[in-house]
Amino acid sequence: MDEKILEILRARRESFVTAEEIGARAEMSKTTVFRHIHKLREEGYDIQSQPHGGYRLVNIPDRLSAQELGWRLHTKTIAKKILAYDVVDSTNAVAFALAQRGASEHTAVFAEGQKKGRGRLGRQWVSPKSKGIYCSLILRPKISPDQAAIVTLMAAVSCAQAIRKMCGLNALIRWPNDILVNDKKVCGILTQMYVRDNSLEFIILGIGINVNTGTSKLPREASSLREECRDKSPICRIQLSQELLRHLDKEYAYLVHKGPEHIIECWSDFSALSGKRVKVYLANKSVEGQALGIDKKGALIVRQDNGFRQHFLAADAIKVR
C-alpha cells in the first residue's frame, strides 16, 4: 500500500495531491491514507502537506530500501528481486546461503552496513553503515568454472561505467577486482563460486563501493567517490546503485549471450594497467613485466623482460613506477 501511495506522489512531484485523490486511486479511505503518510514520514520520506491542499513528495530517505532500488529499475535479469537489510555480517554470506537454498539469479542482496565485510583471501572489507554500497548478486551463468574470472571483469567494467556516468570521475580498473580513482581504491569486487561435480552451480558477485565514506574510516590507500569529487557534495546511493545494476544487466546479458569479447574490449578502455610495467604477486613469489591485456578467460597477460609471456588468472597486481 505504501508503494501505491509513493507511486502516486512520485508521479506528481511538482504539485500537491489531495488525500481524496490518493484514496480514490489507491482504493483506500482518507483515514488509511493519513496513516500511510504518517508511516512513510517515520521511515524518512519528506512529505510536505498543505491544509486542504494535500501532499507532495519532497525527498526520499538516504537508505537502500528494496522499494527505492527497484523503483523504475527495468532490468531484465539483474536484481529483479531485491532483498535489503540493515546490517549483516557479509552480503556475500547472505547471498551464498540463499543460493544454496535455490534462490534464482534475479536475486540481489543489499545492506546498509557489514560487520564482517570480506575481501579476497580472507581479507577484510571496511563497511561503515549508511555510507557505501554493499551488495551481492546471485548469478547462474552456464559457463565452466575456469571461465568464471571473466565475471569479475564484467562487474569491474560495469562499476567503472556507472561511476564515470554518475560522478564524472575517471574510474579505472586495476586488474582483477579494484576500481581506482586518482590512484586510490574506491571499490572492490569479490567473486565466489560454488562448484559441484565440476560444474558451476552459481556465482556470488559481491561489490563494495565507498560512496560518501569519510577517509578517516578507510585504509590509507583508499578513498570514496565523494572525497574524489571536486564539490564534495553527497552522492545519492540509490541512483548510483540503480545505474550500476543497469550496467550489470546489460554487460551480463552480453556476456552470457555473446561471449567475453565485449568485456575484453571495454576492459582495455578502462584498464589502469594495460601497457604499464606491473608487478604481479602470487602466493609465494612475484613476477615483473609489461601488462599486455587480458585473455578470453580474464587472465592478465604479462610479458617479462626475457620476452616470456605469462597468463595470470588470479593474483594481485600493481603498477611499478
Ligand code: BT5
Ligand atoms: C576486495 O578484496 O577488494 C573485495 C571487496 C568486496 C567487498 C564487497 S562488499 C559486498 C560484498 N560482501 C562482502 O563481504 N564483500 C563484498 P581485496 O582485493 O582482497 O581487497 C581487500 C583489501 O582492500 C584490504 O586488505 C584493505 O587493504 C583494502 N580495503 C578494505 N576495506 C576497504 C574499503 N572500504 N575501501 C578500499 N579499500 C579497502
